[in-house]
Amino acid sequence: MRAIAVSAFRAEPGLVELPKPEPAAGEVRVKIEYAALNPHDWQTADGAGGDPAQQVFPLVIGVDFAGRVDMIGSGDNPFRVGDPVLGRVTTTALGTGTYCEYASVPHDSLIVPAPRELPLRLAAALPSAGMAAAQILEAAAVRPGGRLLVIGAAGGVGSCLTQLATARDVRVLAAVRGDERTRMGALGAAVTIDTTAGTGSLEAAVREVCPDGVDALVDLVSTDPASFAPHAALVRTGGVALSTRGAAGPAAGPAGTRGPRCADFRLAPTAVLLATLAKATASGALSVPISIELPLEKAPQALAENRMGGARGKTLFVL
Ligand SMILES: NC(=O)c1ccc[n+]([C@@H]2O[C@H](COP(=O)([O-])OP(=O)(O)OC[C@H]3O[C@@H](n4cnc5c(N)ncnc54)[C@H](OP(=O)(O)O)[C@@H]3O)[C@@H](O)[C@H]2O)c1
Numbered sequence: 001m002r003a004i005a006v007s008a009f010r011a012e013p014g015l016v017e018l019p020k021p022e023p024a025a026g027e028v029r030v031k032i033e034y035a036a037l038n039p040h041d042w043q044t045a046d047g048a049g050g051d052p053a054q055q056v057f058p059l060v061i062g063v064d065f066a067g068r069v070d071m072i073g074s075g076d077n078p079f080r081v082g083d084p085v086l087g088r089v090t091t092t093a094l095g096t097g098t099y100c101e102y103a104s105v106p107h108d109s110l111i112v113p114a115p116r117e118l119p120l121r122l123a124a125a126l127p128s129a130g131m132a133a134a135q136i137l138e139a140a141a142v143r144p145g146g147r148l149l150v151i152g153a154a155g156g157v158g159s160c161l162t163q164l165a166t167a168r169d170v171r172v173l174a175a176v177r178g179d180e181r182t183r184m185g186a187l188g189a190a191v192t193i194d195t196t197a198g199t200g201s202l203e204a205a206v207r208e209v210c211p212d213g214v215d216a217l218v219d220l221v222s223t224d225p226a227s228f229a230p231h232a233a234l235v236r237t238g239g240v241a242l243s244t245r246g247a248a249g250p251a252a253g254p255a256g257t258r259g260p261r262c263a264d265f266r267l268a269p270t271a272v273l274l275a276t277l278a279k280a281t282a283s284g285a286l287s288v289p290i291s292i293e294l295p296l297e298k299a300p301q302a303l304a305e306n307r308m309g310g311a312r313g314k315t316l317f318v319l
Pocket of ligand 1: 038039040043129151154156177178221243265266267307308309310312313
């Protein structure tokens with residue numbers, strides 16, 4: 001089967017030919033129809049969180065998929081051949097990924113039936129971004145009427161988060177590079193801030209709406225405490241400031257300082273949450289914006305582009 005893989009951490013991703021994985025006992029094999037790009041994919045290929053001694057190479061990139069069950073391993077299994085499914089592969093440490101034609105996964109892992117009304121292309125875009133957005137919203141703990149500042153709001157997580165927060169009557173301040181008022185307004189953002197509008201434009205725009213600070217921050221962009229700290233400073237005392245990129249820790253300041261509670265968010269995906277989000281997407285309550293659909297061969301270029309930022313919704317690979 002065709003796959004996009006790296007031969008070592010930090011190597012260039014490329015197209016390779018690999019054997020079709022046979023489903024072991026308790027597994028299902030999925031014929032993948034769509035895989036979605038997440039920054040996690042190039043971060044994993046760079047070696048983030050991976051132990052080179054444990055890693056099997058070639059490492060097939062990708063975690064999100066949608067497709068149809070094509071073969072069932074031995075033993076009891078709730079799935080049937082032909083079932084449409086979506087999921088998130090959780091065993092990249094073993095060399096399994098989703099930028100490929102087939103993946104074998106345990107039936108009791110993060111794989112759920114795709115509702116009949118949910119097109120598989122939308123299903124593939126949902127797992128990582130949708131689950132992260134839902135869990136970030138819980139962690140941010142903003143009450144209805146409260147204000148949530150999202151830095152990097154036009155990408156996969158930010159687009160879902162803006163909608164889920166708005167549905168709970170949380171007012172979203174969406175910070176994006178460029179004029180994205182139409183896009184973010186359509187997703188429900190109360191205020192859209194162009195962070196390229198000049199030095200201090202973010203702080204000025206936030207203080208105009210919330211002189212005492214927002215109730216919570218979700219920073220999807222900063223990679224170090226020095227970049228995160230000025231964003232966290234826009235949160236009121238007693239609020240919550242979250243980083244999805246491990247930038248929060250020391251920015252919390254010494255114990256006892258006044259200010260927000262800063263934390264690094266970690267996705268804890270569950271099949272129950274994924275099934276709930278799949279239903280919400282099928283019903284139209286949640287929409288996952290697709291920015292582009294590409295053939296698998298274009299994945300290396302798409303990964304390189306995603307590193308530079310500028311995502312406007314999800315990139316999908318068509319298998
Ligand atoms: N910790 C966890 O469990 C967890 C879970 C999910 C996601 N994440 C992380 O959260 C981040 C956002 O995820 P996502 O899926 O929303 O990503 P995405 O779809 O690629 O969107 C990222 C957004 O950030 C903005 N951005 C601003 N400056 C950037 C820069 N220097 N480089 C890259 N992007 C920049 C981009 O828009 P502009 O260019 O317009 O600013 C883009 O829309 C990723 O790093 C991801 O790995 C972590």
